[in-house]
Amino acid sequence: MGEFRVLEIKQSIFADNDRRAKELREELKEKKVFLLNLMSSPGSGKTTTLQRTIELLKEKLQIGVMEADIDSDVDAATISKMGVKTIQLHTGGMCHLDAGMTAQGLAGIEAGSLDLAVLENVGNLVCPAEFDTGAVKNAMILSVPEGDDKALKYPLMFSICDVVLINKIDVLPYFDFDMETCRKNILMRNPKAKIIPISARIGEGIKEWTKWLEKEVRQWQES
Ligand SMILES: Nc1nc2c(ncn2[C@@H]2O[C@H](COP(=O)(O)OP(=O)(O)O)[C@@H](O)[C@H]2O)c(=O)[nH]1
Numbered sequence: 001m002g003e004f005r006v007l008e009i010k011q012s013i014f015a016d017n018d019r020r021a022k023e024l025r026e027e028l029k030e031k032k033v034f035l036l037n038l039m040s041s042p043g044s045g046k047t048t049t050l051q052r053t054i055e056l057l058k059e060k061l062q063i064g065v066m067e068a069d070i071d072s073d074v075d076a077a078t079i080s081k082m083g084v085k086t087i088q089l090h091t092g093g094m095c096h097l098d099a100g101m102t103a104q105g106l107a108g109i110e111a112g113s114l115d116l117a118v119l120e121n122v123g124n125l126v127c128p129a130e131f132d133t134g135a136v137k138n139a140m141i142l143s144v145p146e147g148d149d150k151a152l153k154y155p156l157m158f159s160i161c162d163v164v165l166i167n168k169i170d171v172l173p174y175f176d177f178d179m180e181t182c183r184k185n186i187l188m189r190n191p192k193a194k195i196i197p198i199s200a201r202i203g204e205g206i207k208e209w210t211k212w213l214e215k216e217v218r219q220w221q222e223s
């Protein structure tokens, strides 16, 4: 049998991406642009939460949104109606965004003039957690119908998130979802996680979330 080398491609992909993500964060710092990476399963409420967030913050912050999707522009069409800069990023089948793709999106949206750029990542609890996008903070949404045990099943996603929004609390009476169990499971994965129960539908909790976000943006810009 001939000799051959084994190349650990995955590791080199991650190392390259981590380097690019670090550079991107430094560029964002210089330009005083805060990048939020918003992740969740499909249908947990990323786009709806963004709509509520934009309503409360668009008079205070210049906001731009990057809508990542495998192949559609439904969410970009929804968000662009809110009167903020919007761009659709087609990943061409990829289940996540990496730092290079995010940098292309930021250039496409001319993010230099923004206070807050939001990346709505591809709906998936696995792949997006593995790739640092260069974001200043990672947020994820877990919705009530998905169950209170998700942090046990997707440990990496919960461990890399700074904030977890528990969405769709308006439907709590109809699901076997225990808020305290959910909190306990999240904090077991990530004791530092900020947890905010919300309903993007009726607006509950959105003020607390936007207050947290605005404070983080100001801190990033002033530090
Ligand atoms: N009952 C309820 N439905 C919600 C809430 N937030 C979003 N939805 C619904 O959940 C579905 C998926 O929401 P969407 O924002 O598109 O999720 P995304 O795929 O994560 O962007 C839509 O039918 C929304 O109207 C909520 O707080 N409560």
Ligand SMILES: [Mg+2]
Binding pocket: 046, 047, 048, 075, 120
């Ligand atoms: Mg969406």
